[in-house]
Amino acid sequence: MWRQGGHLVAWMLLCVVVQAQSLQLSGFHIEAVSTQPNLLRNASFEEVSAEGIPAGWSWSPRNTDATLRVVADRARTGNRSLFITNSTPFGAHVYGMAVYQLPLPLQVGKRYTLSAYVHSPRPGIAWLGGGGGWQFRMRLPASPHGWRRVQMTFTPGEGDVPFTLLLITESPTDGIWLDDIQLVEGEEATPFAEEGRAPAPQVEPLREQVEVQGDGAFAVPFLVAIPQGAQVELVAALRQGDQQVAAYSQRASLEAGFHRVTVRGEASEAGSPPYWLTLEVRGETVRAMGETEMRFYSRAGALRLLEELRTRLPGYEQTVAQLEREGKPTQWARVSLTVLQNFVRYVQEDLDYKVTTPEGGETYPEVRRALMQLEELREVEAHLQEEIRRPSASVSLWRCRGNRPLVANGSLTDEEGNPLFFTGYGHFGQVRADIEKFPAYGVNLIQIETGPSALFPAEGMVNDAPIRELQQVLERAERA
Template identity: 30%
Template sequence: TVYTLSCYVRSADPGRAWIGGSERWRIRFHFKPTGNKWMRIVGTFKTNPTERNFHLMILTESPTSGIWIDDVQLEEGDKVTAFQMPIKLKSGDVRIVVERAHVNPNLVPNSSFEEVHGNRPHHWMWDRRNTDATMTVDETIARSGKRSIKLTNGTPFGAHVYGWFGLVGSIPVKPNTAYTVSCYVRTEGAGIAWIGGGKRWRIRAMFPRVTTGGRWVRVWKSFVTEPDEKTFALMIVTESPTKGIWIDDVKFEEGDRPTPYVPDFEKPHPSLELELPPPKSVEHRGILFMPIWKPERYPIHEHVFAGEQVWLEGLLYLPERLGRAQLRVLIERTDTGEVVKRAMHEYDFDAGAYDVEIGWGCADADLARYRIRAWLEPVASKEGANVTATGQRKNILASAQLEFYLYSRRTVLAQIEKVRRMLAQLDDAIAKLQRRGEDTSYPQVTASIVRDFIGYALEDVNYGEVGRAWDAGVVMERLLRDELVQIENVLKGKA
């Protein structure tokens, strides 16, 4: 994949200095003398087939009177664009961003399983192998068209134990090229199951292990083909027990991200999708990592450790020109029904696809389950034209919504403060035990551990590890509560 790296430099004598990185520091774009003016240094490079991360660095290797550097930007493509400052939202702000996107062709035949031969979709094959797994064509549940496939599995997980549903033949691909595989899944718990394949079955987009709540969720994975890879074997695999996984609208496309699924068996209609993207990587002590903490306890599509802001990503597809229309957003609490925020973005919509981003500054939000709804409606010809007499919206062209538990920075700091107060209670209780001549070794160890972890949790919050900080606060609260109960029993002569 091709990327462009740029930065602005000001230096009368930069000496030998450069910006770059990558494996073996092979990418180097050298600085030049600029006098008192800012000059943009721009370089384009291509990643290696096995390269998944880029280690960015700026090095000075000889004497210099001084180098000023600003506005570093790394972007995909062979052209440099204007530098964009990261959007930082104030608490309570909502930002809606709409940009034109491209719809890539789908390389999968019968991708929505509408054409059926016998008991299986045409172009697809099922093999339960060494399991009791089943595959059925379900005509009662579908995301598009009239059908989806349903997989069940009652066989425990084991080595080389799986049910296999795959495309007959292979999909032609180009070597060293980015592709994305995706599908829509609905399940009450998929167990271990995935879509993917390729050489050595190395590409696996995992299905949600927890319920999707009756919603269709798009799962996807992007990858780069190997230098000698010319075909891709596409498959869906179930490896552990599940009561049911419904799958529809499979797409395999060139490119490093999914684009809208457009049915080829029916007239397309306007559609809007929203998803919670994976959290962005954070750096702590020189290590770059994904801030995902205990996903089995806090599934990432159900629990959002946002800290100060949360961003939703979406895809809007319009089969024909719409003209001026409004994309509206409503944020509300599901427990009380309280409307937290409303926002609207008006745009001149042509036919085609659009990337949608919705950002919410939530640093001061309470811990609660929130619903974010978005819908597209025409510009009202007069006040109230898009609202019924009972206050309901009408003339909605496309809509989507997401629900999740939100953990803001304030929520996590409040939990840590609660732990700090409980620690003070434990210190007082330990003092009472000491005055009575009781052994305080165990409670003192607990107090020492909690005291250290309060500092660690605060450090995590500052570095974006909000999930780990919250979970540490919950664990510390439980430790302190148990210790306080034990001491109370001792003081009352019950232990």
């Protein structure tokens, strides 16, 4: 509380909520993973032609200034990768094209999976694929922080064989690095392994981002590669920012090759801000680490945060009302308070919305959106607190009192020639319901309408009910 103008004014600090969360890592599940023969040769681009392009490929920039060459400045495996640039604007039939020249014995009706590792902050429009009419296209996504594996499973038809693999760039990019292309039979990509070479020590998350819906058990898979059998220590750690919140370690005996190591854990009311899960393999001859981003979406945690916010609102209302009685500017505080008072209901609706699963259970699909809204409301609450401490000067708002704004020199003005600015919403059902709330939001314009079909539902029929309803809305707006 503080004393101002002879009055005690109550205000509430933005609470730093201590979440009643629980996060634990509880164990590992380890299983060996086999590889499939790669139908592509020179898939890691270690063999280079005299022109500087990968052996077994052809390259044509066509009607672009795109370039393609093998480089040694970065590689996921081996010593080289493929690098592509392009500064030609996107246009119809404008692209640079690389073609895999060796025959691919794909069979009609059989499932195949194409995959590749990509590294690029801004790849533009680029893809790997082929088939009749180039119907199979695997977009190369942005991956600014490191190598990212993408994959596409497809079934060639009669018009897709013989299959020709293409690499296409269609729009500007500062650079795309590509490595370890794989084409295998089956429904999913298998670990990339160069023929005749032992894999380098590596830990790779199998999901770039993991989202855990609800409370309870969770499992996060990693792919671990080691060149030779070894006794190792597996160390998993979960952190938020620089703070470690959970850890688990275990000794294990791993054979040479590839292993799927799944980190298991339990979550209860965990917050939605990003966490990072790392898995490290430590041994005398092997050491590697990988990490993935995690987010937890807990309905129980969201309900608790919402209730805490709801209990703070009456205090805010009393404080803002006291400031108004003292003649202090509260325009911006009132806007923030109005948002909080109304959006707690919308968040509650999202948290209560449930869907019955085919198995007869229940799921809450809008928890993620509710938590995102709660994060935004936290920022609104911080703004309200700042306005209570140091109120901002009010601005002049036009309010309709039966007079119409004037149009002068292409602008809306008041009677004194001052410009008028309008802010508002389009035609949604909630707009009509919220008419009385809009002045506190700072809204002075809405767009609602009645269509001809509502007035004339059939030949020779007139329905004036929409007109009466519109009139009632306008009368409510005038009173507000």
